[in-house]
Amino acid sequence: xxxxxxxxxxxxxxxxxxxxxxxxxxxxxxxxxxxxxxxxxxxxxxxxxxxxxxxxxxxxxxxxxxxxxxxxxxxxxxxxxxxxxxxxxxxxxxxxxxxxxxxxxxxxxxxxxxxxxxxxxxxxxxxxxxxxxxxxxxxxxxxxxxxxxxxxxxxxxxxxxxxxxxxxxxxxxxxxxxxxxxxxxxxxxxxxxxxxxxxxxxxxxxxxxxxxxxxxxxxxxxxxxxxxxxxxxxxxxxxxxx
Numbered sequence: 001x002x003x004x005x006x007x008x009x010x011x012x013x014x015x016x017x018x019x020x021x022x023x024x025x026x027x028x029x030x031x032x033x034x035x036x037x038x039x040x041x042x043x044x045x046x047x048x049x050x051x052x053x054x055x056x057x058x059x060x061x062x063x064x065x066x067x068x069x070x071x072x073x074x075x076x077x078x079x080x081x082x083x084x085x086x087x088x089x090x091x092x093x094x095x096x097x098x099x100x101x102x103x104x105x106x107x108x109x110x111x112x113x114x115x116x117x118x119x120x121x122x123x124x125x126x127x128x129x130x131x132x133x134x135x136x137x138x139x140x141x142x143x144x145x146x147x148x149x150x151x152x153x154x155x156x157x158x159x160x161x162x163x164x165x166x167x168x169x170x171x172x173x174x175x176x177x178x179x180x181x182x183x184x185x186x187x188x189x190x191x192x193x194x195x196x197x198x199x200x201x202x203x204x205x206x207x208x209x210x211x212x213x214x215x216x217x218x219x220x221x222x223x224x225x226x227x228x229x230x231x232x233x234x235x236x237x238x239x240x241x242x
Contacts, residue, residue: 023226024059025056025059025061025065026228027102027231028052028055028056028059028061028069029056029061029065029069030069030082030102030231031052031055031102031231032049032052032053032056032066032069032070032073033069033070033072033073033082034073034082034084034102035048035049035051035052035073036049036069036070036071036072036073036074037073037074037075038073040074041070041071041073041074047178047180047181049070050181051180051181051199053066054181054184055198081104082102082103082104083102083103083104083106084100084101084102085100085101085102085103085106085109085110086098086099086100086101086127086131087099087101087110087113087124088124088125088126088127088128088129088130088131089117089122089123089124089125089129089130090122090123090125090129090130091117091121091122091217091220091221091235091237092121092122092209092213092214092216092217092220092237093207093209093213093217093237094207095207095209095217095235095236095237096130096133096134096203096207096235096236097117097122097130097220097221097224097233097234097235097237098130098131098134098201098232098233098234098235099113099224099230099232099233100230100231100232100233100234101113101227101229101230101231102229102231103229105229108229109227109229112227112228112229113224113227113230116220116223116224116227117220117224119223120216120219120220120223121216121217121220122220131201133203133204133205133236134201134202134203134204134234134236135201135202135204136177136199136200136201136202137161137174137175137176137177137199137200137202138174138175138176138177138179138180138183138184138197138198138199138200139172139173139174139196139197139198139199139200139202140155140172140173140174140175140183140184140187140194140196140197141170141171141172141194141195141196141197142170142171142172142173142192142194142195143170143195144168144169144170145169146170146171146192148163148165148171150190150192151163151171151173151187151192154186154187154190154192155173155175155183155187157186158175158182158183158186158187158190159175159176159179159182159183159186160173160174160175160179160183161174161175161176162174173187173194174202177199180197180199184197200232200234201232201234203234203235203236204236205236206236206237206238207236207237207238208237208238208240209237209238209239209240210239210240211240214237214239214240217235217237217239218239221233221235221237
């Protein structure tokens with residue numbers, strides 16, 4: 001795997017998210033609504049809601065929007081009743097893909113996801129066909145140049161599982177998903193602000209794709225991410241942009 005690819009992929013994902021700010025708000029409102037419905041409207045006792053609200057604040061969402069989403073989730077306002085559905089499949093070169101959705105119309109969503117896979121060179125799989133290749137965890141990614149020793153000390157003290165230095169100099173901290181908020185707060189208190197911080201599905205093994213295959217895989221991922229009902233797309237593909 002090309003050493004620079006990890007950071008290049010991180011920057012691409014971040015840039016794509018920033019470019020879709022309006023859509024990001026829509027997704028975050030759905031996540032806040034569902035988190036409040038499942039775990040209550042108090043972020044101090046609902047870690048999933050706390051994470052969703054933190055993401056919303058990072059995206060500069062007004063507090064009124066968040067409060068309306070919470071009220072909708074706990075039954076104070078009328079609104080769509082979303083359900084969470086995960087789809088799994090394969091992309092170019094057999095790369096694994098997980099697509100997490102929230103939808104008020106299951107029939108529409110599965111049709112759109114299946115169409116995207118088939119049109120852009122992938123195949124939808126059965127439930128569980130690729131999920132075993134991923135581990136859910138909290139993940140923090142830091143730019144090359146970050147002090148490895150200082151970050152490692154702060155991360156392990158905060159309850160992180162591991163700190164990895166990649167060939168391109170970027171640093172990655174992983175932690176149990178239940179400890180994400182605690183580790184994030186501790187790292188920020190120690191002066192470390194991650195370029196990306198999220199609870200994610202981390203692939204246990206990665207597949208490097210370059211050239212035409214890399215471009216085709218990126219197109220498939222972009223199309224899936226742009227579907228209205230899609231919340232997150234995870235893949236074990238590392239796409240070489242050179």
